[in-house]
Amino acid sequence: MQKLKKTLLALCLVAVCLTFWTAAATAEENGDQVELQIVSVNDFHGALIENGKNPGAAKLAAYLKALRAKNPDGTLLLSGGDMFQGSVESNLLYGKPVVEFMNEVAFDAMAFGNHEFDWGIERLEQRIAQANFPYLGANILLKDSAKAAPFAKDYQMLERKGVHIAVIGLATPQTAYMTNPKAVGAYQFADPVERAKALLPQLKAKGADLVVVVSHLGSYQDKESRLISDDAARLAAGVPSLNAIVSGHTHQTIFGKVGEVPIVQAYYFGRAVGEIDLTYDKKSRQVTASVAKVSALNPAELTADPAVAAIVAKAEAEVAPIKQVVLGETLRELHHERSEQNVSLLGQWSSDVLREAAKADIAFQNGGGIRTSIPAGLIKMGNLYEIMPFDNTLFTVDLTGEQVMQVLQYGIHNSKIGMLQYAGLKVQYDASLPPGERIVAVTTLDGQALDKKRGYRVATNDFMALGGDGYSMFKEGKNLKDSNIPLRDILVEKIKALKVIDFSGDDRLIEIRSEAVGRLPAAA
Known part of the structure; x- marks a missing residue:
């Protein structure tokens, strides 16, 4: 009897398994359950060449092609923006080889990053015309009329395995102040949540089964709780009916959910790839399962894609004559790290060079305008394009000491926009004090205290002079003038004249070290 019970139980289990298998097989056969994957990269920043942890475009392309091959009819390949600016090869060619790489890999859509505007709208429109994929920015509107910017599409309708997918593109609202006003001054970057909400009824009316957002909205993730925060998280919380969000801008590795909305951000420089896997049931018209993940790439384990390798080689050959020109030498590393609050x-x-060139008393630069360090040794033209990829020009303006103090109070230890860089002043500040109250003492090079009523001639760049990064103080000064001379050119001529940069015996230019009390004495 016991044996019979065991036999019947076993038969029941087999029947249940067969029923489940049959139902699954029937669903798969009938196409009810659809497996989709959203593959993404963000903040590539023109990293075409393999270098250290950067796999380069050719190896990244091979990885993306292989990933799509696993589900060729169910894959979307999206970019979260900031694809072009950052390397000599891309900067000198204004992003052209990056678009060639993206065309070869067959990206489906791209969001506008704030750095897509760095070279102006005309250059951006050239890249848009070159691309075989749409650039999406539903919240980029004309400032005077709130109509859509003519170069940006709100969304793209795609179809995968019979599922209609609407892809909305959203730019970070920070573009309005993080990008040169000369490029974006005519546009407003509307609230992403409100724009997404406004589009949903229209997309559903067009038959969208799924709505995905590809964006340059920032995000962060707590290592312990895994909670996701910042703009991408606010979008997910504000529009919970979205099916997936691709994030960018903050150069983080993000994978997880806010509510039921999966979010990914794949680090930067092509060092990682994001993936959101969705299971969609056609009968119920619902996503029944979703998984977000980010895969870090190891260049040593990848093989280069031949077609993209040829694109990169061509770009290298084009810029080599300019990139390899030797300008001079530095006996020590000229260090700069954008994220450091120092x-x-x-x-x-570099600020002191600009101060001397403008015959100014003081010079200011935004920390984000300098992108990297110059290693000790020979300085080549390529180094200058790496540290100053933007074509910013030298501006001069007359500010009162009170206005100079406002610049310092705003820019010193400002973690949101990066540390203000300066010359012509000695500044003491206390980082533990609230913003706007951190300055302890300011003197000029001759040891005189900054006179709030006196006028000072100030050198800066066009980005800051026109209010970039929120530096509105410069527009309130007098005799604001653009020299139309690129900062990069001024530095090139200085290095050529010096031949060797040697700081020995120069007590005005020293490295800054934080004191234990948090008070940092700064040098000119």
């Missing part, structure tokens, strides 16, 4: 040696030195 005045850097490169920031001080």
